[in-house]
Amino acid sequence: MKQAKRYLQFFAKYLLLPTVVLAMVVVLGALATRSVIQSDITKARRITTSNGVETLETVAIGGIEQWIQVRGKDRDNPVILYLHGGPGSTMMPSGHAFQSDWENAFTVVQWDQRGAGKTRNTNGKVGLEVMTLDRMVEDAREVTLYLLQRFGRQRIFILGHSWGSYLGIRLALQYPELYHAYVGTGQMVNIYKNERLSYYGIVALAEERGNQEALAALEELGPPPYTQEQLMVQREWLMKLGGAFYGETNVIPQIKIIATAPEYSLLDIYAFFNGGSSIELVYDSLMAVDLPSRGLDFQIPIFFFLGRHDYVTPSSLAEMDFSEISAPQKEIVWFEKAAHAAMLAEPEKFTQALIEHLLPITSNGN
Helix, strand or coil, X not given: CHHHHHHHHHHHHHHHHXXXXXXXXXXXXXXXXXXXXXXXXXXXXXXXXXXXXEEXXXXXXXXXXXXXEEEECCCCCCEEEEXXXXXXXXXXXXXXXXXXXXXXXXXXXXXXXXXXXXHHHHHCCCCXXXXXXXXXXXXXXXXXXXXXXXXXXXXXXXXXXXXXXXXXXXXXXXXXXXXXXXXXXXXXXXXXXXXXXXXXXXXXXXXXXXXXXXXXXXXXXXXXXXXXXXXXXXXXXXXXXXXXCCCCCCCHHHHHHHHCCCCCCHHHHHHHHHHHHHHHHHHXXXXXXXXXXXXXXXXXXXXXXXXCCCCCCCHHHHHHHHHHCECCCEEEEEECCCCCCHHHHCXXXXXXXXXXXXXXXXXXXX
């Protein structure tokens, strides 16, 4: 008994305590580094122009407080509302990696949707009980109306990314009077077709690279339809094979971007990574989405900014859908070194494409 007691004392003194101390040093060091990086980003991105706007605030949308970030060098510039993916995968904490140059020509609004990021951190599960596809479209319309009133505009631009492209297409079809134009990137079309093309695309990637482990796992998984758990398995291999972020086979670079976001506290970051669970609330409805069935005749200009190597929402399907669209103006812009997040992979080209395609619409008095 005494020998066991001595062993425990030895373990606590010479092994456990140093390990705990070392862990604390590492954590504190990481937090200090994070704070320094956040401070540098904040200083580099500070809006100092006399007519600029730089706010982070909550707005009452759909019965709950939802967070928006508004940034731009001149509040008289056209407004772009960014509709993020997921559901639950907000881009607000990633904005510092790609958005700053947009702010020279546009007033950019990042919105953490119901169940995502800062909005999730503020509300917890409150408001999730009414989360449906229609409710999310209505939330987006309410955000639009708020921005129109705040900036005294008749129309704004909308940019939909991935899941956000579902919201964007529906807004463009149902409320064209509110928008100058729509930009879709990582464009959703028909989810069943999306997922089948995605599956066979990453099987081809695995074969090309001789990745036997991936091939075995994908063969066992089989093609869709999938349960939510099966979809996550497919997405894991898609990420490892570089089909989500061009040239990246893990999420570490994206985590670094999110972890250093000045707008996000540690609790916000926790809510961000918990936001993916929002998909379970709309999963069955989402898997039945067929956007072309809602109509292909648009009253506003439509632009698709597509990553050539996107295996999350395969661009080949978006291209086929685009050929059937009728709109006053339409164009596809291809990003040859991009997958599902073209704004991160080719930020300069993405910025230039926004300027070249959107600004002429407002300068013509539309």
